[in-house]
Amino acid sequence: MPTIYDIAKKTGFSISTVSKVLNNYKDVSENTRKVVFEAVNELGYFPNSSARTLTTKRSWSIGVVFDEEYGIGMEHPFFNAVMESFKRNVGKHGYDLLFSSNRNGKPKSYIDHFQYRGVDGVVVVRCAIKDPYVEKLMESNIPSVVIDQDTRLASVVYSDxxxxxxxxxxxxxxxxxxxxxxxxxxxxxxxxxxxxxxxxxxxxxxxxxxxxxxxxxxxxxxxxxxxxxxxxxxxxxxxxxxxxxxxxxxxxxxxxxxxxxxxxxxxxxxxxxxxxxxxxxxxxxxxxxxxxDTALIGKTAANLLMDQINDKKKNFMSVKIPVELIQRNSCQTIDN
CATH class of the missing domain: 3.40.50.2300 (Response regulator)
Known part of the structure; x- marks a missing residue:
């Protein structure tokens, strides 16, 4: 099984530099980070999760809250695309997703669930304007970002x-x-x-x-x-x-x-x-x-959340993503 030493040998970087990349330290260039993760993927390196958690004091997991009021969830293609982008971008930093939902209208304390799991941050995807369970989660000290919603309790990303x-x-x-x-x-x-x-x-x-x-x-x-x-x-x-x-x-x-x-x-x-x-x-x-722009929405949400996790404090930023008209064949000129 490949080790951190193999990654260092392949990339030409020192063991300490590779360790910084794997543990998401900020004082590493994007190019270095890219080279290291390419080697990680090529060699099939998997760090020991328990050791990494003890070393970094992180769980390397992000909680995901999806609205289930109408039973749509991830089936909706728009949110599927947004979450694919989000997952890809947090994955570059070594994070996995942990899903939770308010299925069938049964109340669940998200904050208790995620605190028990020890997630490093939470992303909330399109919940009702007033959801007391989500609001309680947002009011906690857990780094958080909300997609497709507007709130003053967390950083938000939504289309115009x-x-x-x-x-x-x-x-x-x-x-x-x-x-x-x-x-x-x-x-x-x-x-x-x-x-x-x-x-x-x-x-x-x-x-x-x-x-x-x-x-x-x-x-x-x-x-x-x-x-x-x-x-x-x-x-x-x-x-x-x-x-x-x-x-x-x-x-x-x-x-x-x-x-x-x-x-x-x-x-x-x-x-x-x-x-x-x-x-x-x-x-x-x-x-x-x-x-x-689903790719930009997911990427922006991921960046906002990673900044909070790395800074170890919640931020309250609001980012509105531009939209555009795509003309196809379902409209026609009319004579009045």
Whole structure:
């Protein structure tokens, strides 16, 4: 089995330098760190976890809290992509992930669980705006970062949901649409709330009438909720010519209902989603959407958390990640 001496011999660095890299010391260059970890992977070196924990006073594990209120969890492609990026970036520093969830609505004290496990930090992924169990965790001294949420209790990373909705409405407006509907995400969620607010603001900025029947609550960000929201819109006496769904998955559900009704996308109704999940460019029609930079979200969250762990103190930074409109084939110009 390879040892730290083998790593030192292969890289040409001293044993103390290799040890600093493996134990995540800050006074090592990124190039040195890269060379050492390449050797670690090539030789298949695995440090003794017990010895490393005793030496560094760290568990080398990060707790992950995932919202399970709607039973979606890691199945959602957006969060899957974000967590893959997060895992890859903390993995460069030798960290593994330890998952915990509030499954089936059964309360669990996250702080007790993670303190028992001795995690070095925690990442929270999209929980309800007011979750007392998560808030208690955030108020603790455990380094933490929250993804896709806004709070003053921890460092946060989230997309510019508000502006993304404005981009969607602006695009519809540029194509001549005035009868624009919105299938909103859960208003218990920061993302659902912000995207709806952005939609309302953009409509007013363009002096477009916000019809009450054109705003439907889709609930959780699922395919089924998109279908349900679209069914309500199809019952309107005067159909909208454009629909902005709060997520790509919801948009795809809406498109399926439009087709079932005998209408066509985009000929009869144009549709825009939010997320730019991978499948959105392979659908028929290809989905116009608001792109979230999942790689940057995961990397930023990882960096914020690693800084806190290395500095041995909590930081309270808020990072808003830019979004962009991706134009595909689900929208069409309309003649008024």
């Amino acid at each position: 949901n508000y502006y993304g909705s404005e981009l969607a409405v602006e695009h519809f407006y540029s194509l001549g649409h005035e009868k624009i509907a919105h299938i909103a995400g859960s208003q218990k969620m920061f993302t659902g709330l912000q995207r709806k607010k952005g939609f309302m603001k953009a409509m007013k900025q363009h002096k477009l009438i916000v019809r009450q029947e054109y705003i439907v609550e889709g609930g959780p960000f699922t395919y089924e909720s998109g279908q349900q929201g679209m069914r309500k819109l199809l019952e309107c006496e005067e159909l909208p010519t454009a629909v902005f769904a709060a997520s790509d998955i919801m948009a795809l559900g809406a498109i399926s209902e439009i087709r079932k009704s005998g209408l066509n996308v985009p000929k009869d109704i144009s549709v825009i989603g939010f997320d730019d999940i991978k499948i959105s460019k392979y659908t028929t029609p290809e989905l116009t959407t608001i792109k979230q």
